[in-house]
Amino acid sequence: MRCPKCGHLEDKVIDSRLARSGYVIRRRRSCQQCDNRFTTYEEVVKPSLKVVKRDGRHEELNRKKLGSGIERACEKRPISMEQIEKMVDGIIEEIESEFESEAPSSIIGQKVMDRLEIMDEIAFVRFASVYRRFKDVNQFMNAVKGIIGQR
Numbered sequence: 744m745r746c747p748k749c750g751h752l753e754d755k756v757i758d759s760r761l762a763r764s765g766y767v768i769r770r771r772r773s774c775q776q777c778d779n780r781f782t783t784y785e786e787v788v789k790p791s792l793k794v795v796k797r798d799g800r801h802e803e804l805n806r807k808k809l810g811s812g813i814e815r816a817c818e819k820r821p822i823s824m825e826q827i828e829k830m831v832d833g834i835i836e837e838i839e840s841e842f843e844s845e846a847p848s849s850i851i852g853q854k855v856m857d858r859l860e861i862m863d864e865i866a867f868v869r870f871a872s873v874y875r876r877f878k879d880v881n882q883f884m885n886a887v888k889g890i891i892g893q894r
């Protein structure tokens with residue numbers, strides 16, 4: 744590792760310990776030329792998660808896109824941007840812990856619906872209508888009746 748002080752490339756690790764509950768290794772290094780001491784951190788590189796769409800195409804898990812889909816459903820509903828942000832955070836956290844490198848878009852949609860269903864019926868129905876792509880009005884009405892019937 745290049746010494747930040749003199750630019751020399753050889754150093755000696757003088758201490759190595761776990762940090763952040765073991766997610767990170769912290770190393771104290773000493774430059775072999777000027778004895779400057781500096782610290783480096785090492786952590787696992789998480790590959791970015793891909794979403795597998797219904798037609799089999801893959802795309803990056805896009806935080807912004809997920810957020811704007813939820814925002815649209817929550818338009819003029821008593822749901823704050825903070826609540827939406829928190830929802831997106833929670834969903835991404837779950838997806839990252841449940842899937843290694845790719846997650847089906849249906850699972851992500853289901854997670855959004857599970858949360859909206861608890862938070863706001865109208866937003867839930869709106870999101871579900873886009874997400875499930877109801878073929879006609881009857882199908883949509885049945886879904887709505889289903890929701891009302893559950894209560």
Ligand SMILES: [Zn+2]
Nearest residue numbers: 746749774777
């Ligand atoms: Zn140095």
